[in-house]
Amino acid sequence: MRRFKFFILAILFLMTLFIHSGIAVSQDSYGYDEISFLTRFSGIGARAIGLGGAYIGISEDYSALYWNPAGLGQIKKMELMTSMNHLTHSTNADFLNNIIKDNMSSTRLDAVGFVLPVPTYRGSLVFAFGYNRVENINSILSFEGFNPGASAVSKLFEEPYIPNSLYQSENVTRTGSIGNYSFGFSTEVGEGILIGGSLNYWRGKYDYNFVLREIDRQNLYETYPNDFDNYYLENNINSELRAWDIKVGCLYRVNKNLRVGATINSPKVFNIKELWDQNDQIVFDDGTSDPTEDNGVTEYDVRLPFTFGAGASITFPRFLISGDIEYYDWSQIEYQTDPPFDWATRSEVNRNIKHSIEPVINKRVGVEVLLPGLKNKIRLGYIICPNPLKASTSDSDRKYFTIGGGFILGTQTMLDIAYVRGWWKNESIDDYIDVKVKEDRKISKIYATISFRF
Secondary structure, eight states, rough: HHHHHHHHHHHHHHHHTTTSEEEOOOOOOOOTTGGGGGGOOOOOOOOHHHHHHHTTTOOSSSTHHOOGGGGGGOOOSSEEEEEEEEEEEEEEEETTTEEEEEEEEEEEEEEEEEEEOOOSSSSSSEEEEEEEEEEEEEEEEEEEEEEEEEEEEHHHHHSSOOEEEEEEEEEEEEEEEEEEEEEEEEEEETTTTEEEEEEEEEEEEEEEEEEEEEEOOTOOOOSOOOOEEEEEEEEEEEEEEEEEEEEEEEEEOSSSSSSEEEEEEEEEEEEEEEEEEEEEHHHHTTSEEEEEEEEEEEEEEEEOEEEEEEEEEEEEEEEEEEEEEEOOOOOGGGEEOSSSSSSSHHHHHHHHHHHHHOEEEEEEEEEEEEEETTSSSEEEEEEOOOOOTOOOGGGEEEEEEEEEEEEEEEETTEEEEEEEEEEEEEEEEOOOOOSEEEEEEEEEEEEEEEEHHH
């Protein structure tokens, strides 16, 4: 019995590793589900975020190092910038018409960096370096209820025989972040034409916790050997991520009002090292139990493809309008080594990703208004990030509304703040509980950036 259970546990553990990652789950999307958190980056800088991240055609502060390094060439003074953000992720989960609401929050450093313009006879030459935390990973999903259908115990054990009708609950939490140490430059190669690039060393941490409970609350199973009381299963994964990439960009100041820009991000190969453990325990009516535990280490490499961006901004006497598009062909994601599960080969996983994932284009727009009689500014933005799963609907596309402001403090210091509200829906199902969970997910995020030019 125990050998059978360990075989099934190992498969189900890996198959549900990231089943609640916030992407609508399809039975055909394995391989992508496990690393989907690598394909979402929020960005840095409260001004850029307040404009919905439509910053490729602006990029005139330190955050250009992330959005479009060519824009660094517009900075004429040294700049020191630091930024923080506060994230709250909430989920309403509907499991068999029983709705559970959960939320969790985190506060982290967003970025810290320095910009150094070099005096030149003509044009510009600017360097910048710093640390940028481009994505916070912070989410929770909980659901529970009486399920007259199949039990997880029936899948994991030959004995006791507990086919259905248990009270079930799951809790999935995900925490961590992804950021990079970045060094970049920009120079003017012709009148109004700037080019730039950045070298980025990516590091991240991802912690995953999964807890499943099943209880015979109606005392349907009281006869030996099926005198079942409850079952508990917990899976933990602690991952470390590393990668390198290069980003190059250009910015063309067509005239004093119009700027256009473009960026290309090189592929990056993430090395992912996972420390995992799992423990479970089945308890019988007489108080006896059968606990087991296991742990291990897995390591694998995942290659993310080229990505492309383009944007433009138009400046008027009292306001600015900007827009960006970003092209991601996530169907080109490839496992460079064997995946962290033994039920599919590397070639099968890569082939399945190409079959189930499609390219997406993120769209961003923003507007900035100079308040009458003041030097302060207000900003609005909107973002649409489509779900790359071919079977997904528009409800699972991530949508964000942003609002922010910029305030001059003294003669050299600028305070920028931004608020982000995001929402999307999801339906998930895992291999322990064969019932779809309807998820209504929302995030709220506050950015605060202080920059000092001298």
